[in-house]
Amino acid sequence: MNKASTQPKPNVMGRARGPRGLGGPVVKAKDRKGTIKRIWRYMEKQKVAMIAAVIFVIISTLLNLLVPYMIGLIIDQYIIPKDIDGTFRLLIMLAVIYIAAAIFTWLQTFLMVRVSLQTIRVLRQDLYNKFQTLSLRFFDKRTHGDLMSRVTNDIESLNNALSQSVIQIFSSILMVTGVTIAMFLLNWVLAIVSLLVIPLIIFTTKKIIKYSRVNFIKRQRDLGELNGFIEEAISGNEVVTLFGQEEKTFTKFDVVNERLRQSAIAADTVSGFLGPINNFINNLGLALLIGIGALMTVQEIATVGIIAAFVTYSRQFFRPINQLSTLLNTFQSAIAGAERVFEIMDEMPDMTDKESAIGIDCFKGEVEFSNVHFSYENGKQILKNISFQAKAGEKIALVGPTGSGKTTIINLLMRFYDIDSGVIKIDGRNIQDYKISKLREKIGIVLQDTFLFSGTIMENIRYGRLEATDEEVINASKMAAAHGFIKHLPGQYETLITSGGSDLSQGQRQLLAIARVILADSDILILDEATSSIDTRTEIEIQQGLNHLSEGRTSFVIAHRLKTIENADRILVIHHGELIESGTHEELLQQKGFYHGLYESQFKF
Numbered sequence: 001m002n003k004a005s006t007q008p009k010p011n012v013m014g015r016a017r018g019p020r021g022l023g024g025p026v027v028k029a030k031d032r033k034g035t036i037k038r039i040w041r042y043m044e045k046q047k048v049a050m051i052a053a054v055i056f057v058i059i060s061t062l063l064n065l066l067v068p069y070m071i072g073l074i075i076d077q078y079i080i081p082k083d084i085d086g087t088f089r090l091l092i093m094l095a096v097i098y099i100a101a102a103i104f105t106w107l108q109t110f111l112m113v114r115v116s117l118q119t120i121r122v123l124r125q126d127l128y129n130k131f132q133t134l135s136l137r138f139f140d141k142r143t144h145g146d147l148m149s150r151v152t153n154d155i156e157s158l159n160n161a162l163s164q165s166v167i168q169i170f171s172s173i174l175m176v177t178g179v180t181i182a183m184f185l186l187n188w189v190l191a192i193v194s195l196l197v198i199p200l201i202i203f204t205t206k207k208i209i210k211y212s213r214v215n216f217i218k219r220q221r222d223l224g225e226l227n228g229f230i231e232e233a234i235s236g237n238e239v240v241t242l243f244g245q246e247e248k249t250f251t252k253f254d255v256v257n258e259r260l261r262q263s264a265i266a267a268d269t270v271s272g273f274l275g276p277i278n279n280f281i282n283n284l285g286l287a288l289l290i291g292i293g294a295l296m297t298v299q300e301i302a303t304v305g306i307i308a309a310f311v312t313y314s315r316q317f318f319r320p321i322n323q324l325s326t327l328l329n330t331f332q333s334a335i336a337g338a339e340r341v342f343e344i345m346d347e348m349p350d351m352t353d354k355e356s357a358i359g360i361d362c363f364k365g366e367v368e369f370s371n372v373h374f375s376y377e378n379g380k381q382i383l384k385n386i387s388f389q390a391k392a393g394e395k396i397a398l399v400g401p402t403g404s405g406k407t408t409i410i411n412l413l414m415r416f417y418d419i420d421s422g423v424i425k426i427d428g429r430n431i432q433d434y435k436i437s438k439l440r441e442k443i444g445i446v447l448q449d450t451f452l453f454s455g456t457i458m459e460n461i462r463y464g465r466l467e468a469t470d471e472e473v474i475n476a477s478k479m480a481a482a483h484g485f486i487k488h489l490p491g492q493y494e495t496l497i498t499s500g501g502s503d504l505s506q507g508q509r510q511l512l513a514i515a516r517v518i519l520a521d522s523d524i525l526i527l528d529e530a531t532s533s534i535d536t537r538t539e540i541e542i543q544q545g546l547n548h549l550s551e552g553r554t555s556f557v558i559a560h561r562l563k564t565i566e567n568a569d570r571i572l573v574i575h576h577g578e579l580i581e582s583g584t585h586e587e588l589l590q591q592k593g594f595y596h597g598l599y600e601s602q603f604k605f
Contacts, residue, residue, distance in 0.1 A: 035338050042119045043162070053111040057171045060104035063097050064316065065178045069186075070094055072309030080304065108167055116163035124155050127341055133349045136416045137376070149224035150344055154337030157220070161334030169327050172320030179317040183310065187302055190310050193292045194317060197285035204277050205324075209332060215267035217336040222260040224340070229256050267333070282318035289314055351418050351436065359438045363523035364427050365392040365554030367413065372422035374412060382408050383577045386422070390554055390570070397557045397565035399598065400574035406558045409574070410526050413556070415439055426524070444522030448529035450513040452504070457486055458493040460512055464520035476519035482511035525555040562599050571595065 043050065070090060078086040128151065139147075183191035233249055293307040367390040374383040383405050390396045398406040411417055412424060415431055424431050431439055444464070452460050461473045461482075468476075474493070477483040485508055489495040497503055504512075517525070559565045566585045573581035573588070573595045581593050588595040 035335055035342060038342055039119075039158070039162075039338055042123055043115060045122075046115045046118060049111050049115050053108045053115070053167055054170065056104045056108040056111070057167060057174060060101045060108065061171060061174045061178055063101040063104070064175065065182055066097055067094065067101075068309040068312035068316065069182065070097070071312055072186075072303075072305035074305070075308050076303050076305030108171070112167040113163045116159055119162060120155055120159045123158070123341065124151060127151055127155070127344060130345050130347070133352075134347060135349060135351045136411070137350055138347060146224035146228040147344070149220075149227040150337075150340050153223055153227070154220060154340045157337035158334045158341070161331050164327075164330070168323060169331070172324045172327070175320045176317060179313050183313050183317075186306055186309060186313075187296075189296070190289065190293060190302065190306070193289050194285060194310065194314050196288065197281050201278055201281050204281070208277075212267060212332060215263060216333045217339075218263040219260070219267045220333070220336045220340060222256075222263045226256050226260050229253060278318075285318065286311070286314055351415065353435050354432060356433070357435045358433060359435050360442060363442050363554075365394075365524055366390065366425075366427050367396075367524070367554060367556075368423075368425040368428075369409070370423045370425070372412065372424060373420045374408065374417065375420055376417070381420075381577065383412075383419075386574075386577075386579050388570075388572055388579060388582060390556075392554055393552055394569040395555045395557065395567070397559060397568035397571045398574060399559065399562060399565065399571060399595065402560075404574040405577040406574050407528060408577075410445070410528060410556060410558065413524075413526070414443055414445065442522055443524045443526060444517040444520045445526040446510070446513050446517050446528065450506075450509040452497055452509055452512060454496075454498055456491070456494050456496055457489070457512065460497065461515045461519055464516035464518075468519055473515075473519060477512075477515045479518050480511050480515035482508070482515045485511070523553060525553050526557075527555065528558045529560065573598075 070093065074087055074090045074094075077083070078090060131147070180191070180195070183194055229252065233253070289310060290307070293302060293310060296302040297304060297307055369386050369388050372383055372386040373381060375381045386405075386409065388396075398409060400406055408417075412419055413431070415436055418432070426434070426439075453463065458470065458473055461477060462468050464476075465472075470493070474483065477486060477493075486492055486495075557565055557568065565571060568585065570582060571585060571588055572579055573593075575594060581588055581591065581595050583591070589599060
């Protein structure tokens with residue numbers, strides 16, 4: 001595509017890859033509490049399901065709290081006195097409690113999975129919608145793979161935390177609280193003995209989580225970087241093969257992959273200390289409890305049943321604490337992912353409709369650039385004082401060396417970027433006065449690099465006007481000279497093509513793109529090297545169709561082959577971002593200036 005030489009920016013479809021390693025130096029979570037609040041705002045829309053899940057948690061917790069008490073009761077009042085019938089009855093009751101607790105546990109899990117999936121669905125939709133509001137300037141600076149990672153990996157990480165961690169954290173806290181109360185009711189001395197190790201567990205958990213949080217953030221960033229590299233490598237696979245750079249690609253992939261491995265090991269290793277350390281502390285506490293309990297039993301201060309109940313309560317007490325340690329690590333990973341998602345959500349679009357922006361049914365096609373200056377980055381000016389007028393129905397050609405700024409002019413007319421200064425008008429109105437969607441709807445564009453979606457030939461052409469009939473699609477294809485090759489395809493217009501149209505030739509893809517624009521029937525037409533990949537014979541046929549399409553429409557044509565724009569009403573010569581010559585083909589040849597040199601160079605033998 002034609003871009004200014006001083007700034008390697010992409011055209012509207014050929015977005016550049018941003019720098020890998022997006023995000024810069026690894027930092028701690030910027031606003032953990034704020035992120036949690038934002039997640040809650042998504043979840044609170046499902047209060048009924050969450051309240052029901054909480055009720056089921058409370059019921060299942062109370063049932064589980066009954067179990068140790070009943071075990072102690074069975075031992076003291078039925079097993080030691082050798083009451084077999086009583087033991088059997090209570091065992092049946094115990095089995096019923098276990099079954100009921102399992103049912104309510106399943107119900108709470110089922111509800112939280114539904115809450116999580118609905119929350120994630122809305123969040124993912126909001127993120128996707130946000131992408132649609134951001135300009136090309138945003139995508140120019142980021143890798144596509146990293147953005148994909150935020151929609152997939154980061155949101156999935158949050159999904160896992162919401163469906164599993166949130167309700168389990170609540171359940172664990174409730175269980176710990178209930179067990180503590182139950183133990184103090186049974187025997188306050190043994191209860192204190194059981195709780196002696198809690199400060200040590202809290203201390204180790206806080207320390208490990210503090211260090212693991214940083215590593216989880218780095219792991220998510222490195223995962224996004226890897227996805228960006230893979231997406232770029234797959235998209236550019238043909239170029240890699242043509243230049244024999246497979247080995248170099250393998251090496252680069254190995255470096256990025258190794259970086260992810262190291263950050264993942266750091267995150268998982270540090271967080272992995274929690275389980276073993278807390279298990280050791282739990283077993284230490286359990287040994288202390290059994291030792292003190294044995295002494296109290298010998299001295300007849302406590303019964304065997306109470307000791308058994310305390311052993312069970314102790315396990316119920318420490319199991320949720322261990323779970324909390326693991327769940328908090330999972331939650332840290334989810335928060336890191338959520339922050340990356342909300343980072344995109346917080347991006348402010350640099351182009352928005354004014355409050356007074358108007359819609360438009362049609363354009364007459366009068367276009368004016370007045371003292372337009374533009375730069376993709378501060379200090380690197382691409383267009384300098386561009387001024388010209390195009391009357392309704394005129395065919396304006398833009399010519400100049402590669403990188404002179406021709407495509408940038410088109411991007412500004414489509415309002416893919418906003419200008420630094422000056423004004424661009426259509427039909428006497430500043431284009432910023434129009435709604436962006438309506439403005440682009442009335443301008444049809446055929447790019448040099450054509451993009452096709454996965455689907456049928458018919459669907460891809462109809463993308464220009466979704467309500468078009470099959471007959472209108474076929475007529476547009478005939479006008480674009482695409483019908484000839486389509487009718488020889490196995491499924492003709494119902495032939496399935498892959499994303500990007502890689503199973504078609506470049507020329508065939510361009511024919512479909514031209515048919516799409518013809519079908520759109522736009523008021524202003526832009527052809528950016530639209531026939532560059534088409535043979536001369538087909539080009540003559542297409543030019544006839546395009547000439548018919550251009551009748552009564554203002555059209556802008558970017559072309560390197562000057563022979564194709566000799567009949568233009570006016571030719572604008574762009575060089576180093578400046579408009580240096582303007583006139584008809586004959587007038588410019590007579591001036592013997594830059595255009596004359598370009599023309600002569602193409603027809604020299």
